[in-house]
Amino acid sequence: MxxxxxxxxxxxxxxxxxxxxxxxxxxxxFITWPDAIMPEPDIREICVASGTDALxxxxxxxxxxxxxxxxxxxxxxxGSFANLALLMGHAKGTTVKELFxxxxxxxxxxxxxxxxxxxxxxxxxxxxxEQGINLYDLLPLYRINxxxxxxxxxxxxxxxxxxxxxxNFGKQNVGIYRLQVQGPDLLTLMTIxxxxxxxxxxxxxxxxxxxxxxxxxxxxPAMCMFAATPVGYDESEFAYASAMMGAPIRLTESGNGxxxxxxxxxxxxxxxxxxERHFEGPFGEFPGSYSGVRRAPLFRVTAVSHRHNPIFENxxxxxxxxxxxxxxxxxxxxxxxxxxKQRFPEVEAVNALYxxxxxxxxxxxxxxxxxxxxxxxAALATPHGMMYLKNLIMVDEDVDPFDLNQVMWALSTxxxxxxxxxxxxMALVPIDPAAVVxxxxxxxxxxxxxxxAPEQMGADAQIVSPPSxxxxxxxxxxxxxxxxxxxx
Amino acid sequence: MIHCPRCQSAETRIEQEGREGEQIIWSxxxxxxxxxxxxxxxxxxxxxxxxRDPYFRVDTSAPDQYRIVLPPE
Numbered sequence: 001m002x003x004x005x006x007x008x009x010x011x012x013x014x015x016x017x018x019x020x021x022x023x024x025x026x027x028x029x030f031i032t033w034p035d036a037i038m039p040e041p042d043i044r045e046i047c048v049a050s051g052t053d054a055l056x057x058x059x060x061x062x063x064x065x066x067x068x069x070x071x072x073x074x075x076x077x078x079g080s081f082a083n084l085a086l087l088m089g090h091a092k093g094t095t096v097k098e099l100f101x102x103x104x105x106x107x108x109x110x111x112x113x114x115x116x117x118x119x120x121x122x123x124x125x126x127x128x129x130e131q132g133i134n135l136y137d138l139l140p141l142y143r144i145n146x147x148x149x150x151x152x153x154x155x156x157x158x159x160x161x162x163x164x165x166x167x168n169f170g171k172q173n174v175g176i177y178r179l180q181v182q183g184p185d186l187l188t189l190m191t192i193x194x195x196x197x198x199x200x201x202x203x204x205x206x207x208x209x210x211x212x213x214x215x216x217x218x219x220x221p222a223m224c225m226f227a228a229t230p231v232g233y234d235e236s237e238f239a240y241a242s243a244m245m246g247a248p249i250r251l252t253e254s255g256n257g258x259x260x261x262x263x264x265x266x267x268x269x270x271x272x273x274x275x276e277r278h279f280e281g282p283f284g285e286f287p288g289s290y291s292g293v294r295r296a297p298l299f300r301v302t303a304v305s306h307r308h309n310p311i312f313e314n315x316x317x318x319x320x321x322x323x324x325x326x327x328x329x330x331x332x333x334x335x336x337x338x339x340x341k342q343r344f345p346e347v348e349a350v351n352a353l354y355x356x357x358x359x360x361x362x363x364x365x366x367x368x369x370x371x372x373x374x375x376x377x378a379a380l381a382t383p384h385g386m387m388y389l390k391n392l393i394m395v396d397e398d399v400d401p402f403d404l405n406q407v408m409w410a411l412s413t414x415x416x417x418x419x420x421x422x423x424x425x426m427a428l429v430p431i432d433p434a435a436v437v438x439x440x441x442x443x444x445x446x447x448x449x450x451x452x453a454p455e456q457m458g459a460d461a462q463i464v465s466p467p468s469x470x471x472x473x474x475x476x477x478x479x480x481x482x483x484x485x486x487x488x
Numbered sequence: 489m490i491h492c493p494r495c496q497s498a499e500t501r502i503e504q505e506g507r508e509g510e511q512i513i514w515s516x517x518x519x520x521x522x523x524x525x526x527x528x529x530x531x532x533x534x535x536x537x538x539x540r541d542p543y544f545r546v547d548t549s550a551p552d553q554y555r556i557v558l559p560p561e
Contacts, residue, residue, distance in 0.1 A: 038529060040529070041530070041536065066507075067508070067513050068508075072524055105495065124521075134504075135514060136504035136521075137504065143534060147541065149523060149524055150523065150524060158518075180525075183518060191557065193558060196560055205560050205561070274560070275555065277556050278523050279524075279554065280523065292555070293522075293546055294554055294555050295555070295556045296549070
């Protein structure tokens with residue numbers, strides 16, 4: 001069995017956070033912090049120091065947090081492409097471009113395998129608390145960034161049902177929403193009307209119907225990765241995660257009637273307090289800037305279920321590179337690619353890893369002079385592109401858009417002043433820190449493709465064509481392996 | 489009386505104490521006026537009114553400047 005086959009088999013057997021940490025550990029991607037630390041600023045500092053290594057940062061378990069005896073926290077679980085490679089069944093050192101194409105290959109698959117487990121059989125029900133709930137006692141909470149408004153659960157998968165169609169499995173939503181602890185049994189949840197969660201809260205308050213949520217903490221790694229992907233309102237994120245993993249997802253039922261992952265570390269059940277809004281934020285968000293203070297919907301916790309010795313999974317998010325960039329990067333790139341590819345088969349790859357696509361690079365086979373600019377405009381008209389693709393760099397197919405050294409080469413050698421277009425005063429995601437007016441901004445297109453007829457060619461420049469392709473990628477991995485063996 | 493490091497309100501309550509054996513090594517507080525939470529062991533940059541960046545102060549006497557998420561009808 002080859003290394004890849006072995007890892008693929010191991011990845012297919014992952015059904016929980018714990019399984020995944022074991023897999024990461026086997027491949028040197030999971031460490032336990034050896035020292036006693038203070039919640040602040042130590043956790044923040046260690047996460048930042050580790051998280052800058054987008055290619056190889058390990059997941060880190062903290063089990064000696066002072067004042068939280070016996071409590072466990074893990075961060076950086078999706079913090080590197082090496083970790084994502086293992087989740088997707090590939091060896092460490094698999095290139096980001098290869099992971100992108102793997103994800104594209106899985107895109108649109110519908111083979112879901114959702115297995116039902118009775119609550120009595122589900123590990124998440126090993127412990128249950130319905131009285132005297134105290135989140136401060138249950139979780140090793142800490143301030144993620146210096147000026148955050150409080151202690152956040154920043155990587156929870158929140159499940160809710162459509163209040164007007166509660167039995168519809170597809171309309172049940174799973175999403176990552178930031179949650180600020182507001183008391184022993186109180187949480188605010190940040191959302192906007194455009195989110196599925198926002199829609200459901202508005203519906204419930206309008207109709208005066210109860211609105212319940214189940215907050216899953218410490219989940220199957222595919223759930224976090226794919227809960228962050230926008231799917232259709234009536235599409236199930238559970239089904240999607242299972243299809244994308246090509247593996248079963250085990251579900252059980254929460255005490256307040258949601259479908260939840262049977263093997264999750266902890267589930268917090270809560271109910272919306274109608275009409276109540278509490279101060280929320282600031283919170284250091286993905287563009288690397290703080291969101292402002294808002295007044296956000298408040299929820300009261302009604303019960304907590306958890307495994308023995310639960311692991312609190314959280315994320316460092318802020319000025320990049322952070323785990324958040326790795327977690328959502330490929331899933332941001334894939335839909336833009338899929339939508340563009342339908343109209344322009346010449347599109348080769350989309351790299352929208354940077355700040356949710358505020359800067360992105362698209363590679364394509366250039367058909368004629370000006371072609372790349374037209375494709376860029378089409379990219380700006382995709383659902384994600386309209387609001388997020390602010391700076392767009394177009395490169396030829398001989399440039400790997402995931403290798404910034406190559407992108408810089410294209411900018412250096414293939415860009416003229418006339419290759420730059422600025423579209424001003426356009427709609428843009430309000431969270432862009434550079435916005436003059438939040439919600440509006442520019443789109444910038446830099447056409448760094450080579451000249452093509454009828455455009456006039458530049459001075460005689462014959463490009464060196466070094467060998468490239470899967471064989472070269474495989475050789476690069478071989479070099480890496482030999483290097484690792486040399487250490488032993 | 490403990491005042492909130494963010495809005496200076498005295499409407500603060502103690503939420504949790506972190507212990508090592510019998511010794512309390514930190515306490516978590518929450519401000520009922522502006523919803524700020526903090527631990528008394530944090531760096532001063534986060535928990536000292538004087539040392540915090542004034543940009544992050546909250547003025548609860550003028551709540552309208554803080555947008556309501558999903559305004560209830």
